[in-house]
Amino acid sequence: MERLMKLKDLRRMANTVRQDIIEMLTAAGSGHSAGPLDLADIATALYFNVLDNIDPKNPDKPDRDRLYISCGHTNPVWYAVMARAGYFPVEELKTLRKLGSRLQGHLDRLTLPGLESSAGSLGQGLSIGSGSALAAAMDNVRYHTYVVTSDGEHDEGSTWEAVQFAGHYKLKYLTNIIDRNNIQIDGNTEDIMTKEPLRDRYEAFGWHVIEVDGHNIEHFIDACKEARAIIESPVCIIAHTVAGKGVDFMEYDYRWHGAPPGKLETERTPPKDKQMEEALKQLRMPDGKN
Amino acid sequence: MLAREAHLRKNSLDKDVEMAPTRDGYGMGLVELGEKNDQVVVLCADLSESTRTSKFRDRWPERFVQMGIAEQNMATVAVGLALQGKIPFAATYAVFCPGRNWDQIRVSACYNMVNVNFAGAHSGISVGPDGATHQALEDIAITRVLPNMTVLAPCDMEETRKATLAAADIKGPVYLRFTRSASPVFTSENTIFKVGKAQIFRRGDDAAIVAAGPIVHIAMLAADQLVEKGISCRVINSPSIKPLDEETIERAARECGAVVVGEEHQQAGGLGGAVAELLAKTRPVPIEFVGMPDSFGESGEPEQLMSKYGMDVTGIIKSVRKAVKRKM
Numbered sequence: 133m134e135r136l137m138k139l140k141d142l143r144r145m146a147n148t149v150r151q152d153i154i155e156m157l158t159a160a161g162s163g164h165s166a167g168p169l170d171l172a173d174i175a176t177a178l179y180f181n182v183l184d185n186i187d188p189k190n191p192d193k194p195d196r197d198r199l200y201i202s203c204g205h206t207n208p209v210w211y212a213v214m215a216r217a218g219y220f221p222v223e224e225l226k227t228l229r230k231l232g233s234r235l236q237g238h239l240d241r242l243t244l245p246g247l248e249s250s251a252g253s254l255g256q257g258l259s260i261g262s263g264s265a266l267a268a269a270m271d272n273v274r275y276h277t278y279v280v281t282s283d284g285e286h287d288e289g290s291t292w293e294a295v296q297f298a299g300h301y302k303l304k305y306l307t308n309i310i311d312r313n314n315i316q317i318d319g320n321t322e323d324i325m326t327k328e329p330l331r332d333r334y335e336a337f338g339w340h341v342i343e344v345d346g347h348n349i350e351h352f353i354d355a356c357k358e359a360r361a362i363i364e365s366p367v368c369i370i371a372h373t374v375a376g377k378g379v380d381f382m383e384y385d386y387r388w389h390g391a392p393p394g395k396l397e398t399e400r401t402p403p404k405d406k407q408m409e410e411a412l413k414q415l416r417m418p419d420g421k422n
Numbered sequence: 423m424l425a426r427e428a429h430l431r432k433n434s435l436d437k438d439v440e441m442a443p444t445r446d447g448y449g450m451g452l453v454e455l456g457e458k459n460d461q462v463v464v465l466c467a468d469l470s471e472s473t474r475t476s477k478f479r480d481r482w483p484e485r486f487v488q489m490g491i492a493e494q495n496m497a498t499v500a501v502g503l504a505l506q507g508k509i510p511f512a513a514t515y516a517v518f519c520p521g522r523n524w525d526q527i528r529v530s531a532c533y534n535m536v537n538v539n540f541a542g543a544h545s546g547i548s549v550g551p552d553g554a555t556h557q558a559l560e561d562i563a564i565t566r567v568l569p570n571m572t573v574l575a576p577c578d579m580e581e582t583r584k585a586t587l588a589a590a591d592i593k594g595p596v597y598l599r600f601t602r603s604a605s606p607v608f609t610s611e612n613t614i615f616k617v618g619k620a621q622i623f624r625r626g627d628d629a630a631i632v633a634a635g636p637i638v639h640i641a642m643l644a645a646d647q648l649v650e651k652g653i654s655c656r657v658i659n660s661p662s663i664k665p666l667d668e669e670t671i672e673r674a675a676r677e678c679g680a681v682v683v684g685e686e687h688q689q690a691g692g693l694g695g696a697v698a699e700l701l702a703k704t705r706p707v708p709i710e711f712v713g714m715p716d717s718f719g720e721s722g723e724p725e726q727l728m729s730k731y732g733m734d735v736t737g738i739i740k741s742v743r744k745a746v747k748r749k750m
């Protein structure tokens with residue numbers, strides 16, 4: 133696939149993806165807003181710049197980098213970015229969560245070519261990614277395995293089993309990108325269950341840790357380059373993000389974890405029927421929220 | 423009357439029959455697979471002797487993955503390997519796999535439809551002295567309800583070896599169940615094992631005993647004794663719990679008019695549940711269940727526990743007579 137090399141183009145693409153997310157979630161009438169919006173820059177950077185040897189027309193290419201999404205509820209951003217990358221028609225985004233759609237409410241590998249794994253139960257993706265990296269090591273092949281996990285799923289014991297395992301076996305070409313957006317369903321992460329010191333925890337298990345602003349595409353791409361250069365251990369990129377990024381009435385507010393535009397009124401929102409319009413307006417402002 | 427086409431060993435019902443735990447067949451099967459196919463990999467959660475995966479580990483350490491005591495991670499790492507074309511076999515005690523990692527099995531293995539072969543050692547009440555925490559009596563119930571899943575419970579070491587070989591070729595996930603203590607090795611190399619197939623080990627038409635696991639041999643002994651009571655029993659070995667051999671079981675219900683199901687599992691939800699679901703739809707006949715009566719196990723010698731909970735010759739005879747009596 134042709135990479136986007138210019139930052140300007142990547143930013144524009146991320147913005148388009150955010151608009152797609154707003155539109156598809158509104159059409160669906162249910163789904164998750166906050167995580168997908170804050171992952172738009174990372175997802176765009178991955179598909180349009182970072183991932184090696186991916187080909188939307190040939191999604192099973194053996195030497196492709198593997199991307200495992202562990203937090204299946206963030207599917208809208210992955211669907212949007214995949215559509216924009218050419219895996220399937222952009223019009224299909226409107227079918228999200230509808231009967232018969234390939235865009236299931238959580239990721240389904242068997243219906244949508246290009247997805248490496250189904251997901252929806254948190255705390256499994258890092259183990260799958262570890263298996264993928266282990267297979268690469270066994271076969272002595274060089275694809276890189278990326279996993280995207282959320283901060284919330286670090287409550288799960290199984291996530292830490294995977295961290296321990298990958299650290300123990302010093303799995304190389306394995307990078308876990310954590311969406312550190314500080315929210316989960318019931319509240320802010322540190323109120324629900326302490327995640328910090330997240331960096332120290334990973335380091336204690338033998339991981340190389342990089343922290344980055346998850347909305348700075350340039351820095352994120354640099355972090356991925358650094359990750360590819362590390363071969364002594366698995367790498368964790370803690371990407372600090374703003375939940376709901378790009379739509380001011382959603383930002384920093386955990387209540388938008390699982391609500392689509394038009395379905396939640398807070399002290400900061402326009403009336404429900406104006407939310408989609410307002411969100412799109414903000415995103416379309418030249419150099420606006422991005 | 424023994425069914426000749428089952429090719430059981432000549433001494434299969436004698437005292438001098440060879441004794442070995444079914445898990446030995448797993449160890450043997452894995453080594454055979456390892457020789458044939460370099461994509462086969464084995465994962466184990468700190469129980470490589472108990473599960474007999476040590477045999478594979480000693481031959482191919484580079485294809486063996488020690489997971490530590492982390493069954494959830496084991497299941498999903500296996501999925502990651504399978505997604506790259508490996509053929510993983512992941513083993514530990516059945517109470518932990520599928521007991522501990524059912525969600526991983528459901529979503530990452532079954533929903534993804536990958537060939538990961540899960541093995542649960544130490545299933546059933548015959549685990550013995552370790553007691554209730556280690557006696558898996560619910561594992562068939564929780565695996566056979568999963569879409570895409572194949573569930574196999576072989577009856578002896580030889581059949582376990584064959585089931586292990588067969589599992590490698592099944593496209594989707596497989597759950598293989600075996601037992602701890604030595605039990606008769608009564609099938610032979612020539613006994614047919616096929617996924618989705620049951621075999622008639624003994625002919626008869628007053629009642630049919632459908633069973634899975636080493637209890638099949640006990641059913642054979644019970645059937646022998648029932649002859650004196652004037653009851654001729656068909657004994658059907660049904661190692662493939664899912665897919666179930668509906669044809670053979672339905673025909674048995676039709677021709678015998680009464681069915682007894684035998685398994686080292688809760689009476690609810692296991693092979694008994696599968697047979698009852700089938701016959702309720704196709705050929706309702708009296709069914710009796712030999713298995714755990716909705717209770718946990720306890721410590722004891724395997725034979726003591728088998729007889730305490732009715733999974734012995736006496737218990738099976740009782741159930742057969744009850745089933746026959748219920749025939750109109």
Ligand SMILES: Cc1ncc(C[n+]2csc(CCOP(=O)(O)OP(=O)(O)O)c2C)c(N)n1
Pocket residue numbers: 166167168203205206252253254255282283284285313314315316317389
């Ligand atoms: C194993 C599991 N438990 C619970 C859930 C329900 N659930 C879905 S998302 C979520 C919150 C997760 O927080 P995070 O992943 O950080 O979400 P985000 O930042 O996108 O809001 C929960 C509890 C789940 N999907 N899987």
Ligand SMILES: [Mg+2]
Pocket residue numbers: 282283284311312313314315316
């Ligand atoms: Mg979060």
